[in-house]
Amino acid sequence: MKHEKHKPEKTHEDISTASTDNGEPMGEPGETQLLIDGASCSSCVLKIEQALKAVPGVQSASMNFAQKTASVRGEANIDALVQAVEKIGYQAKPVDGLDDSRVLDEKEQAEQAYYRQLIRKTVVALALGIPLMLWGLLGGSVSVESPVERWSWFVVGVLTLGVMVWSGRHFYIGAWKSFKNHTANMDTLISLGTGAAWLYSMFVVLFPQWLPAMARHVYFEATAIIIGLINLGLALEVRARGRTSEAIKRLIGLQPKTARVIRNGQEQDVPIEAVRLGDMVRVRPGEKIPVDGVVTEGRSSVDESMLTGEPMPVSKTVGDEVAAGTINKSGTLVFKATRVGKDTALARIIQLVKQAQGSKPSIGRLADVISAYFVPTVMIIAVLTALAWLNFGPDPRIAFAVVTATTVLIIACPCALGLATPMSVMVGVGKAAEHGVLIRNGEALQTASKITTMVLDKTGTITEGTPRVTDIVPLAEDIDENRLLQLAASVEAGSEHPLAEAIVAEAKKRDLGLLPSSGFEAIAGHGVKAEVAGKEVLLGNEKLMRDMGVDLGDATQRGQTLARQAKTPMYLAYGGHLAGIIAVADPIKPDSVEAIRRLHDDGIKVVMLTGDNRETAEAVARQAGIDEFVAEVLPEHKAEKVRVLQAAGETVGMTGDGINDAPALASADVGFAIGTGTDVAIESADVTLMRGSLHGLADAIAISKATVRNIKQNLFGAFIYNVLGVPIAAGVLYPFLGILLNPIIAGAAMAFSSVTVVTNANRLRFFRPRGSFGRKSSVSAQPLTESGGKDHDVD
Amino acid sequence: MMWINLAGFLLIALIAWWFWFYQAKGVEAQSGQAVEILVHDGVYEPARVQVPQGQPVELVFLRQDASPCAAMVEFPDFGISRELLVNKKTSIHLPAMLPGEYPFHCQMNMYQGSLLVK
Numbered sequence: 001m002k003h004e005k006h007k008p009e010k011t012h013e014d015i016s017t018a019s020t021d022n023g024e025p026m027g028e029p030g031e032t033q034l035l036i037d038g039a040s041c042s043s044c045v046l047k048i049e050q051a052l053k054a055v056p057g058v059q060s061a062s063m064n065f066a067q068k069t070a071s072v073r074g075e076a077n078i079d080a081l082v083q084a085v086e087k088i089g090y091q092a093k094p095v096d097g098l099d100d101s102r103v104l105d106e107k108e109q110a111e112q113a114y115y116r117q118l119i120r121k122t123v124v125a126l127a128l129g130i131p132l133m134l135w136g137l138l139g140g141s142v143s144v145e146s147p148v149e150r151w152s153w154f155v156v157g158v159l160t161l162g163v164m165v166w167s168g169r170h171f172y173i174g175a176w177k178s179f180k181n182h183t184a185n186m187d188t189l190i191s192l193g194t195g196a197a198w199l200y201s202m203f204v205v206l207f208p209q210w211l212p213a214m215a216r217h218v219y220f221e222a223t224a225i226i227i228g229l230i231n232l233g234l235a236l237e238v239r240a241r242g243r244t245s246e247a248i249k250r251l252i253g254l255q256p257k258t259a260r261v262i263r264n265g266q267e268q269d270v271p272i273e274a275v276r277l278g279d280m281v282r283v284r285p286g287e288k289i290p291v292d293g294v295v296t297e298g299r300s301s302v303d304e305s306m307l308t309g310e311p312m313p314v315s316k317t318v319g320d321e322v323a324a325g326t327i328n329k330s331g332t333l334v335f336k337a338t339r340v341g342k343d344t345a346l347a348r349i350i351q352l353v354k355q356a357q358g359s360k361p362s363i364g365r366l367a368d369v370i371s372a373y374f375v376p377t378v379m380i381i382a383v384l385t386a387l388a389w390l391n392f393g394p395d396p397r398i399a400f401a402v403v404t405a406t407t408v409l410i411i412a413c414p415c416a417l418g419l420a421t422p423m424s425v426m427v428g429v430g431k432a433a434e435h436g437v438l439i440r441n442g443e444a445l446q447t448a449s450k451i452t453t454m455v456l457d458k459t460g461t462i463t464e465g466t467p468r469v470t471d472i473v474p475l476a477e478d479i480d481e482n483r484l485l486q487l488a489a490s491v492e493a494g495s496e497h498p499l500a501e502a503i504v505a506e507a508k509k510r511d512l513g514l515l516p517s518s519g520f521e522a523i524a525g526h527g528v529k530a531e532v533a534g535k536e537v538l539l540g541n542e543k544l545m546r547d548m549g550v551d552l553g554d555a556t557q558r559g560q561t562l563a564r565q566a567k568t569p570m571y572l573a574y575g576g577h578l579a580g581i582i583a584v585a586d587p588i589k590p591d592s593v594e595a596i597r598r599l600h601d602d603g604i605k606v607v608m609l610t611g612d613n614r615e616t617a618e619a620v621a622r623q624a625g626i627d628e629f630v631a632e633v634l635p636e637h638k639a640e641k642v643r644v645l646q647a648a649g650e651t652v653g654m655t656g657d658g659i660n661d662a663p664a665l666a667s668a669d670v671g672f673a674i675g676t677g678t679d680v681a682i683e684s685a686d687v688t689l690m691r692g693s694l695h696g697l698a699d700a701i702a703i704s705k706a707t708v709r710n711i712k713q714n715l716f717g718a719f720i721y722n723v724l725g726v727p728i729a730a731g732v733l734y735p736f737l738g739i740l741l742n743p744i745i746a747g748a749a750m751a752f753s754s755v756t757v758v759t760n761a762n763r764l765r766f767f768r769p770r771g772s773f774g775r776k777s778s779v780s781a782q783p784l785t786e787s788g789g790k791d792h793d794v795d
Numbered sequence: 796m797m798w799i800n801l802a803g804f805l806l807i808a809l810i811a812w813w814f815w816f817y818q819a820k821g822v823e824a825q826s827g828q829a830v831e832i833l834v835h836d837g838v839y840e841p842a843r844v845q846v847p848q849g850q851p852v853e854l855v856f857l858r859q860d861a862s863p864c865a866a867m868v869e870f871p872d873f874g875i876s877r878e879l880l881v882n883k884k885t886s887i888h889l890p891a892m893l894p895g896e897y898p899f900h901c902q903m904n905m906y907q908g909s910l911l912v913k
Binding site for chain 2: 103106107110111113114117170173174175177178179181182183184185186187234237238241354355358359360368371372373374375376379380383384386387390391414415417418419422441
């Protein structure tokens with residue numbers, strides 16, 4: 001009976017580590033890292049080390065003065081260690097997990113050591129195998145016929161056993177342990193293949209008389225060379241795998257090791273872990289910003305391209321936010337640290353990219369299912385192959401059976417299947433991060449490649465999101481432009497709506513004082529009302545006026561004219577009578593038109609959602625090259641519009657800001673949160689675009705398509721390799737063409753099949769989305785769509 | 796030849812039974828205690844862990860195997876995929892589960908293990 005399994009919705013929240021809850025591994029077993037503060041001279045090191053060693057349970061303690069860290073081995077209580085250091089006048093705190101760069105360093109060291117070990121094993125195995133192979137190729141005898149040959153091959157057999165033990169021990173141990181666990185893996189296949197070849201050859205050497213003369217052939221060279229080649233393949237795979245994580249290495253490399261903090265009026269360089277919230281940090285021109293913060297002094301331009309993909313430096317002055325890892329270009333800045341350690345935008349990005357790189361999209365599931373049954377299946381095929389040759393093969397049957405069964409075992413490569421998907425995801429997610437696109441997981445990456453309709457929110461996504469007043473049209477005799485604006489601004493003063501901010505900003509620009517207002521009420525999607533100077537003021541769209549019984553007369557024609565110019569007309573009624581119209585326009589971002597064209601080039605229909613009236617929406621849609629639009633959509637109805645599109649069979653992407661549009665982003669097949677620089681709301685969407693530009697969206701789609709294409713190539717290659725390789729190794733071509741695969745060739749093919757998959761995935765590193773960078777575009781330079789926008793039928 | 800053929804088919808049956816149908820007992824996890832799983836020599840040890848139903852579980856992986864195959868562990872039922880660093884402990888918390896078998900494996904499905912929830 002199959003039980004229903006519990007599947008948590010947000011599994012990442014259930015993951016934590018023994019030391020922290022953020023996914024970082026613990027340190028060395030029994031090792032504690034402490035950050036030491038207050039050690040100003042190298043003589044302090046000895047004192048601190050002695051104090052730590054005196055704590056019961058400590059086996060060893062050593063302090064790195066340069067890094068201001070102490071490593072303690074043993075089973076001592078962390079609090080006791082901290083107290084011991086504080087008792088002698090220093091400050092200590094446990095390091096919060098391992099920092100990313102240290103983890104990376106250790107990982108690279110381990111990989112390097114493993115690589116060197118594999119190369120040594122390769123050299124030893126090939127040093128025996130290649131001369132043996134050449135001996136055979138140059139006409140030397142590889143069969144056992146005379147006593148001299150017998151003794152010679154016996155020595156070679158013992159040497160081969162030495163190679164098996166020294167260079168191939170890990171295969172045999174792995175195979176045996178897997179066997180005991182009732183599992184089988186690549187080690188099983190290699191061990192059975194090389195073991196069968198060696199055992200048969202030794203049998204020939206020891207008991208030649210038991211075999212027909214034609215079958216007295218030895219295969220020691222195959223055993224040695226296969227072990228050598230597979231070790232070489234693994235070594236090359238280690239190298240190639242290292243390159244797949246270059247993007248994350250680059251991100252981790254952005255984090256500076258030290259920061260210059262100002263404490264008690266004095267500047268001092270401290271390790272990055274020692275920067276505390278509220279510390280004042282100084283950054284000079286050319287230096288990296290060490291933690292996130294808010295500028296309190298100075299003015300400069302900051303290169304944020306490494307995080308956001310935005311090529312132009314961003315100017316920063318007092319009150320602006322700066323992010324760790326970005327580079328201060330021109331002036332000196334002093335800023336107050338607001339996020340440190342694992343909370344900085346950079347650290348969160350690294351965490352997200354790491355998680356996404358490890359996730360697997362559903363496209364790889366079939367390969368997973370196959371690889372779970374793969375090895376025992378190949379073992380069964382090898383037995384059937386041997387039986388077939390023993391029953392129906394030509395003489396020497398036994399030799400043919402051994403060679404073909406060995407070749408089947410050796411050529412089969414489950415690893416290529418297993419590697420096909422994760423390697424491409426690793427590189428694709430990293431590539432996206434380089435372009436300022438943060439993809440939450442492999443599934444989002446896969447779905448993004450299938451999007452047929454992209455829904456874009458208008459304000460802040462297609463447009464700048466910072467509207468300004470363009471027209472003030474008084475329509476009452478006793479009200480002039482300034483009075484109309486003053487009334488509107490007085491009502492809107494308390495609102496945070498972008499249109500309200502535009503009106504208030506314009507009033508400030510004109511030095512108009514605001515009048516006291518009361519009873520402010522926002523009517524969602526329609527406008528606002530409040531009481532100013534004893535009378536009710538209504539400010540909003542045509543529907544609001546009609547609902548409130550305000551006579552608009554022929555003012556609607558004026559309003560529609562403004563709307564056709566992509567402006568948003570807002571009617572103002574004072575004391576129940578129409579007083580005028582204020583129009584606000586939100587300019588289209590300079591590169592939106594071109595980015596939307598890139599989406600069209602990818603065959604994606606673009607739909608715009610906006611709360612604006614139909615005329616304004618139509619004008620914006622026409623200018624931006626939008627295929628369809630839905631006007632006058634209330635914020636809470638955006639998700640419903642997305643669902644209507646999905647019901648029509650579309651795979652829908654929704655792009656909007658991560659906060660107001662969160663329900664619609666969640667409803668879409670893939671939600672894209674368009675960010676504002678490094679202030680990332682990465683928890684809210686499947687994909688976060690760090691740049692405000694829609695080019696990030698087009699980049700995300702292009703990269704996802706390229707990645708899925710790459711995965712398909714890998715899967716296809718791995719499937720075809722095994723589907724063709726195994727039967728050929730079994731000898732299906734022999735009856736027709738007389739071709740039988742040499743086990744050495746099979747070993748080479750198997751060793752390099754995994755490397756080929758990883759190398760193909762690495763090709764993605766050089767992928768560059770068309771038109772992603774360096775394109776200068778402007779709305780005016782683009783032709784307007786002839787067809788214009790049309791309403792999307794959502795009912 | 797008949798005996799050889801019989802032996803061959805018997806071997807095939809043994810392979811299928813040993814790797815697919817044999818139900819190995821898992822190492823029983825004590826309630827409330829973390830289970831340490833060693834990753835070395837191409838396997839997880841223990842590879843089968845029996846845990847009580849309805850209780851969250853903490854698995855602590857200690858990877859001693861430098862092979863790149865051992866670098867990730869995946870729990871497909873939970874969408875969990877985690878990197879294991881060499882000679883480092885990595886802890887994974889799983890929520891309370893209903894009875895059943897929940898496999899875990901490396902990215903290439905070569906290192907295989909399972910949680911038996913009873």
